[in-house]
Amino acid sequence: MTSLDDNGTDKPVAPGGASAVGTSPPATVPAPAGTSGTEDRLAAVATSLPVAHSARGYFNLYVQRVRGGEMGSLPAVGGLVGLVILFSAIQPTFRGLYNFGNMLTEGSGPVLLAMGLVFVLLLGEIDLSAGFAGGVCAAVMVRLMVGYNMAWPVSIGAALVTGIVIGLLIGFLRTKVRIPSFVVTLAFFLAFQGVALFIVNNGKGAHGDVRITDNVVLAFENSQMPKWAGWLLAAVLIAGYGYVKLSAQRARRRQGLLGEPTVVLAAKIGGVTVGLLLFVLLLNQNRNVNSTPVATNVNGTITFVRPPAVEGVPWVVLVLVGFFVLWTFVLSRTRYGRHVYAVGGNEEASRRAGIAVDRVRISVFVICSFMAAVGGIMIGSNVAAVSVQNYSGNTLLLAVGAAVIGGTSLFGGKGRVVDALIGGAVVEVIQNGMSNLVQGNNGSSVQYIVTGVVLMLAAAIDALSRRRAGATGLG
Template identity: 35%
Template sequence: MAQTATPPPKALDQQDARVKVGSGSPKDMLTNFGYRVRSGDLGPLPVVIGLIVIAVVFQALNSLFLSSGNLVNLIYDSSAVGMIALGIVFVLVLGEIDLSVGSLSGLSSALLGVLYVNKGWNPILAIVVAALSGALIGFVYAQVRNRFGMPSFVITLAGLLAFLGLQLQLLGSQGSINLPYGSGLVTFGQQQFLTPILAYIVAVLAAAAVFVAGILNIRRRRAANLSASSPANVVIRAVALLVVLLLAAWYLNRDNGVPWMFAIFVLMIVAANYALTKTNWGRHMFAVGGNEEAARRAGINVNMIYTSAFVLTGLFAAVGGVLSAARLASSSQSAGTGDVNLNAIAAAVIGGTSLFGGRGSAYSALLGILVIQSISNGLTLLNLSSAYRYMITGAVLALAVLIDSLARRSRVQHGTA
């Protein structure tokens, strides 16, 4: 009597009824995406839609908005504040905040000017010291929070005032220090662009990296008896990314091309995304942000996680200050002031990092700063005052938090929070 073949065991993640997994085909990918959206896992979708709406509106009002020259300026201006926003992502993932990132960037800019110009230090050494000053301040924040339980809101608010005062003291009565025009730092900040061929090579390498990472991920998941996407999905993603990047490089190369400063910003985002999604440290970050007590009972060194997050936030804020000084060729008392804090924090939140902790992405810094800079750039082209920029940015920020709150409620109802 013929024996009935035993069906293969279900993948481990398919045994949870809340997890919707199909065969891994492109059709199932779209089906799963629709389910995630309905259950409140919106990802970058609202921001992408917002960017499209902004582009369509401003292009209709001024045909220069989507010109290659304007887009080059837009991404150039996004780099410094975007770097600060990337640092903010780390503390937001933990449900914390750093209100002093603007002051830290201004302080690092002032340190760079004093050490490089006034003291005659080697520029590389001056940059390293200026950047590490932010990391040191972040370390101090974390120790005060861990040892005394002081809320990060209060610690960093005090830091905002203290380091602004230190910045003013360093610059003294002269108020600003001009960096040597023609120096390597200023040349990098104002005149350095990827060559056209290098931009295309980077696009191809990025798509190849996505393809290789996708295939390796499929193999790892199947070896662990987990459901995995199909290779066709990986090919579709890699080809789509390649087309988008090649078109972007071609269009920007019609003007000056891709600024090195922006390329470094994107590289830092890729590195941060890898650290958050592919390492134990990153998984511990989201675990602590989701439930600190549960993470502690699971054996995670919670204090170390908080320390690393604040150190990285301070470091990226300081690096943003260095990039800003290079872009403007000066260290001034106005560096890091004004709307730098607002834009950095708003960019991380608008890009999709939750204020409630436990959810976020390094790419939210890129998406968020592009939204904010697009609004600022578009209003400038229309010769409208800064008042409109503040009001529109505030409205977009409120809308982003509202969407996040509603999505969080939907995830709770679907049991996926």
């Protein structure tokens, strides 16, 4: 790593004259000209962009990075596959198609929460209040709909605005008053629980919660897209992904820069295509477990009625995909996203580079609370009611756990939006698999313990890989 300029070493520089320097031959950066030696040298370097001449060089590069402690989502993907196999083997109900759709809707709220938390974690901050902030926002929405008969766009809009205001408040207290985010958000964690309770108690029904009656809000988690819409969604995503990848490759080639090997590029686009088509194909099957006709009294006559089919991609997937694409774009392709990483990596350097550090810091809290509002609405939609216990500390910790398990660092500067998706899937599979496994047998206690252990494991991997990265010099 520390290979030195073989011309520069020990060469005395004559004072006041260019003579000594002038003699050294004009050197160049190893330009990505297609020399055979370049590939091997590149393979020994940890780069932020995976570029190489051949698939083999690319693979070597990847192995190098993983061994250097830059594992990304690898442990999470491995864990996910292992858990799915494990639960499928020992539990018939887990592997059913119905449960697949069920996990998707159940896990969507925490995943949306986790997407926002990725931004906060990237700055090395934490938002413990995100769960109850989502609860407050959902309560605002449901109270406007139930108590004041507001239309759903107004109610949802008000909930989202509430989220933004909460984020601004947290950001202000963190950056201007300079209270550590742990303390600010711990205080809000307590306070928002009270606020949410207050709003809900104000108009609660028989169950200690406020029922959601609006069909649009309920549809997010409880209705499915038409089959054709699912296919259309997949087609749009595949085309978009292919376009982004190929146009980036073309731009690099045009500038004479090294790109991804064609084989790898093809494999990535092919993998995404197959994965998305399979996803839609599975969800477009009828996954209703009760498909046998049941005797029903219709207008005084007993007839056998087939229960309605549950088929199609749940609408909430559209919300998930939309925010995933939006935030991934923001983080990886825009100037703002670059500044988020920079502030997370070195605040002082960012300040000297002219980045408005405080503004960036406030913005991530706003994004986090906004996503908490979105997640909170989805959690409400899932259970068709807003009740404070659904936004309790557990919800928040599972969302933080999702981001960390996915590979976002608690130390800041490292993380991606996709981590929230992958980690969220792991958390949901554990929650779902465990609860079915140990039902009636003190289920929730085991569930809590296992989730806690997994979170600790993820944090340990994060800390150890960070140390390893420091030791090997790979960031």
